[in-house]
Amino acid sequence: MAALAAMLLFACSKSFAAPADELRALLEQGRSADAYALGRSRSEELGKPDFDFYYGIAALDSGHAGEGVLALERYVVRFPDNDRARLELARGYFVLGELVRAREEFETVLRKDPPPAVQATIERFMDSIRAQETRYAATATGYVEIGGGYDSNVNSGIGSPVISVPTLGTVQLTQAGVKSGSSFLHLGAGGSMSHPVAAGVALLGGASAEFKLNAGSFDKQFDQGALAAYGGVSAIRDKDLYRATFSLSTLEVDYNRFRDAASVGGEWHRQVDELNTGSVFLQYARLQYPSSPARDADFYGAGVGWRRAFVAPMRPVLQVQALLGQEKNDASPVRDDLSRELYTLRGGLALTPAARWGVSVGLSYTRSRFKDADPLFLVKRDDDYYGFDAGVSYRLTRQLTLRGDYLHSDNRSNIELYKYTRDLISFRARYEF
Incomplete structure (x- = not known):
């Protein structure tokens, strides 16, 4: 599942506040647990879109899917057309066992015809969802x-x-x-x-x-x-x-x-x-x-x-x-x-x-x-x-x-x-x- 996070991590064109930059840097180094710990220590940043995005990914990758979903939901509400954020949110729902909501988010992105590599990753998640839905x-x-x-x-x-x-x-x-x-x-x-x-x-x-x-x-x-x-x-x-x-x-x-x-x-x-x-x-x-x-x-x-x-x-x-x-x-x-x-x-x-x-x-x-x-x-x-x-x-x-x-x-x-x-x-x- 962490592979999806690595695939979807992206650099936005706009400038970031320092805490969000720090989280992004730690995630790019594969240090999700450290990024999550840093995010927890900077709770006053929660609610800021860029911080929520990277903190959500860090929380998912370090085994705190509930926190990650909440952060990513806040981000998606403000930026509903950000497909990468939706995919991370779908991954969080999948981890929590909320398969219907995970499927909704995955299918929303698939309808926009993402790149083949992203489609292939989503389809594996979708296959797993179908296999669990006996x-x-x-x-x-x-x-x-x-x-x-x-x-x-x-x-x-x-x-x-x-x-x-x-x-x-x-x-x-x-x-x-x-x-x-x-x-x-x-x-x-x-x-x-x-x-x-x-x-x-x-x-x-x-x-x-x-x-x-x-x-x-x-x-x-x-x-x-x-x-x-x-x-x-x-x-x-x-x-x-x-x-x-x-x-x-x-x-x-x-x-x-x-x-x-x-x-x-x-x-x-x-x-x-x-x-x-x-x-x-x-x-x-x-x-x-x-x-x-x-x-x-x-x-x-x-x-x-x-x-x-x-x-x-x-x-x-x-x-x-x-x-x-x-x-x-x-x-x-x-x-x-x-x-x-x-x-x-x-x-x-x-x-x-x-x-x-x-x-x-x-x-x-x-x-x-x-x-x-x-x-x-x-x-x-x-x-x-x-x-x-x-x-x-x-x-x-x-x-x-x-x-x-x-x-x-x-x-x-x-x-x-x-x-x-x-x-x-x-x-x-x-x-x-």
Whole structure:
């Protein structure tokens, strides 16, 4: 990342005040830490454009991305056409994990057709961003996508139609409860925005719609549609990034509302150094099932995460997360057999093996322990979910990206009815505008 700073460092034609000259000289000598220390000692110079520019670069290069972003934001507000400053600001957002805002700044500069060397450097950052967005996190403009694939278990059904139920004896399940595979068509569209309102503070918002349409005549009853919208605010303070969001979503099955969710969440990301970031997050969600109100529940969750970038040719980025959650049924009467505690672990690795290419792999595990015995099976339900996912993307143009994804799911349960395996392969083309 420091290579980008060296590439973009430039000498302005105007004269500089002595402190800015000193910072520039130290940066040209590769002494970023000394430049940052000098800048800290001359805090009365903050707010002066030339000083902010060089101090921002020094802060980024010495592992203080939050301070660097604030200084560079002040500079860009006054000189919005300075592409070099925008690139440094984008680098700061990237380090902090603010990928949507980093993408915005990189794309703003790319639209002005910078020199080939600068374009190549930006594209490597963009490839890294795409590799980390394993489900194409919506950009600051908009997108449409189309694709398809094959789902080996569209209804999350079990393998055998015959099971033993303690309260009923041997039971023959209907076809809807048995594993069924189908090819499918995928359609999606959406967009997002990020609007700065003060130094280090931005309003966020976006919406998306995705549809999975199965090909088999029997499997069409499991067609899905997902609609979502969110809004929020993010704030950067020194090494800390704070984000608060509110979201609404609905999941449709066979064109009928299956689940509605309203959630609020808060995140805190702490930049330990230029390569490491820790995070803490909290979430509450209200879950409602219009056609099955006995399943209505409140969800509470808390978790921690770690993001580690490596200085290597393929720009690897490792992310791990752990979540502790509780889903509390609140039907009338309460169904505690549907209430559960869950624990989730997730690890993912993103790579950019070559220009235009992105690769990601991930492992996940969720343990669910239900509160009361199932009324039919007379035991408390215990589930263990194991997941593996992998994705490869290739950027044909600045706007058009091709992506292939694979997901393997294995849900193991002490109750036969809830055991299933699933393999899903999809290919998509996305156009961003």
